[in-house]
Amino acid sequence: MLDGSITITVQFVKYLNLFTEVAENLYLIMFDSYENE
Known part of the structure; x- marks a missing residue:
């Protein structure tokens, strides 16, 4: 049970x-394309 929880958390x-x-x-x-226009 605990191992499963650890795996899910990882x-x-x-x-x-x-x-x-x-x-x-x-x-x-998005920021780059916004600056280039």
């Missing part, structure tokens, strides 16, 4: 970090 943190990276990249791309 997966959640991994996806959260991935989502944060993607969000930052999208923000930078």
Whole structure:
């Protein structure tokens, strides 16, 4: 039971970090294109 919870938490943190990276990249791309116009 505890091992399962730890695995789920680790997966959640991994996806959260991935989502944060993607969000930052999208923000930078949008900001760059906005500045260039």
